[in-house]
Amino acid sequence: MHDRPVILVCEDEPALLDDICAELDEAGYVPAPVRNGNAALEALTTLTPDLILCDIAMPGLDGRALLKHIRQNRNDLSHVPFLFLTAFAERSDIITGKRSGADDYLVKPVDYEMMLATLAAHLRQVERVTGYRIEATKKALAERDSGRFSALETLSQALVLIDADMGVIHANAAALQLAETEDPILLAETMALARNNGRLRHAVESLFDSDRDTIGAVKVAMPDSIQNFILLIGRVADECCGRPAAMVLIVDPENRHMPEPGLLQKALGLTPKEAEFAALLAKGLRRDEIAEIMGVSQTTIAYHLKNLFAKTATNRQSDLVVLLCSLASLSPCK
Incomplete structure (x- = not known):
């Protein structure tokens, strides 16, 4: 001023x-x-x-x-x-x-x-x-350097932690990549959410005014993009950030993340071949296409699928694919 x-x-x-x-x-x-x-x-x-x-x-x-x-x-x-x-x-x-x-x-x-x-x-x-924002930014940077939010940095899903005033507590690497493209969701210079978005502000205010744990969803128009970004907003425990905070997941419908075989192997206890098959299945490929890519028979593909059903407690291929894709946000940020 x-x-x-x-x-x-x-x-x-x-x-x-x-x-x-x-x-x-x-x-x-x-x-x-x-x-x-x-x-x-x-x-x-x-x-x-x-x-x-x-x-x-x-x-x-x-x-x-x-x-x-x-x-x-x-x-x-x-x-x-x-x-x-x-x-x-x-x-x-x-x-x-x-x-x-x-x-x-x-x-x-x-x-x-x-x-x-x-x-x-x-x-x-x-x-x-x-x-307050200057001090909060300094604190957030210090916390990031100390590794407090290091687990969030590995996520391919763009994620931002904000306070009740829409001040950014932390933005992970994927979110900062959006900032570097100068998208209006995140402003690169201030790391602040776009305060002029009325629907976003209303969703955040409603979240903090509510006594219940609710999830807000806001669509934000993006330049040079056919589809809107979707912001999913939910409260997090105060102990996470030392004060009331919310988590904002930024979903880009045009940039669908796929789980990596290594992640699926660790998360679901799969063999390397089962993980390779699961990753291809998550991409939407047919079984015959997967068999050709992996150089195996349809019988082997059916065997891998049976094992995946058993290890994931699913019994339909559609349910299995949903589960596999839900793990995509845990994949390393590119």
């Missing part, structure tokens, strides 16, 4: 805009006045404010449209509080505004003492969260 916090003020009434900026300047802030939503977007190309105070009813791009654009397209502003300033004082209007992603709602005529107190409260919250 700047020595003097910068407040972007978007208001189409010139007299009110001047009065608000004068109050902000006297209180020690740096006001950045604009007259409408389009002017605000232009200002945001070169300015990163500490807080945005915006009227709702404006000609052209109004406050709600501006907020939607910022939340959907400006990940770099996800930490910036957005406060509505409006004459719509009905309870339903306030609820609608907050549900749309606004952090607070100030009603006209402006109570300047209340306005300054509200701004100060939100800026203090940002400062606390920012400081």
Whole structure:
């Protein structure tokens, strides 16, 4: 945050805009006045404010449209509080505004003492969260170096541990590979989950507000991808991370992991040939195709299948394949 916090003020009434900026300047802030939503977007190309105070009813791009654009397209502003300033004082209007992603709602005529107190409260919250994230990141890196989460590093499944504020406690190697491709799920520079994803935020908040152990599932649109990524979110024991935490599994439908023979051999107590057969079966190959690849007869394939049924307590090939594929996340990360 700047020595003097910068407040972007978007208001189409010139007299009110001047009065608000004068109050902000006297209180020690740096006001950045604009007259409408389009002017605000232009200002945001070169300015990163500490807080945005915006009227709702404006000609052209109004406050709600501006907020939607910022939340959907400006990940770099996800930490910036957005406060509505409006004459719509009905309870339903306030609820609608907050549900749309606004952090607070100030009603006209402006109570300047209340306005300054509200701004100060939100800026203090940002400062606390920012400081917390820096310390949490340092701690997470130290814990990773100490090997506390070393077991997670071998997983091919992208996995992230987060706290109730969506701060990242740990991201394994597979998740960091996603970050290096600059996908919006993970941001490479901050290792933070995309806070502007409303459905993701709602799922996380619901998880931590619930007294029951539930699993949340959120689809996230990815660039240059036909299918959406699927985020599976579940609580983990507080003892795992020293504080309330959740685990996020990132599933890429276009990148299906296959179990390796060595893993299947160890996990299920298979012979090398049985493990080779199981890995090929998990890939969806037919028995005759597997027999040709392995250079054995159909009788031998039937014998391997019978042994796999016995060692895995399954009796149908479909159930066996599901079990084999479920072990794929334990395969080493490539």
